[in-house]
Amino acid sequence: MEYLTNAIQDSKSALHRDTDGFYSWTARDGRGHGSCGVTDEPGRASMRLNDALDALAPGASGSVRLVRLDRHARQPSYIHGKVLLRIRRDRTEADQ
Structure with missing residues (x-):
C-alpha cells in the first residue's frame, strides 16, 4: 500500500x-x-x-488509474492520468 500512496502523491501533480x-x-x-x-x-x-x-477467470488482470472530470466535454467523461496499480491473477494448479 506504500507504493500506491507514493504513486498517488506523485500523480496528483x-x-x-x-x-x-x-x-x-x-x-x-x-x-x-x-x-x-x-x-x-x-x-x-x-x-x-x-x-x-477474484470473480474472473484465472489470468485476469486489472489496474487502478487516477482520473479527473473533463469539464470541457459535452458528455460526462474522464481524463485518464497515471496508472497507479496493476494486478494480474495468475493461474494456480487448482485452476487447471
Missing part, C-alpha cells in the same frame, strides 16, 4: 493539481468479461479491483 481527482479501476479476463468503476478513495479502488479479479 500530473493532473495539474486538480482537486477533483478520482480513482478508476478496471478488471478483464481473456474472454472479455470484466467490470470497472470509479471511486474517490484509492484504497477502495484497490479493494474493488481485487474483488473483481
Whole structure:
C-alpha cells in the first residue's frame, strides 16, 4: 500500500493539481468479461479491483488509474492520468 500512496502523491501533480481527482479501476479476463468503476478513495479502488479479479477467470488482470472530470466535454467523461496499480491473477494448479 506504500507504493500506491507514493504513486498517488506523485500523480496528483500530473493532473495539474486538480482537486477533483478520482480513482478508476478496471478488471478483464481473456474472454472479455470484466467490470470497472470509479471511486474517490484509492484504497477502495484497490479493494474493488481485487474483488473483481477474484470473480474472473484465472489470468485476469486489472489496474487502478487516477482520473479527473473533463469539464470541457459535452458528455460526462474522464481524463485518464497515471496508472497507479496493476494486478494480474495468475493461474494456480487448482485452476487447471
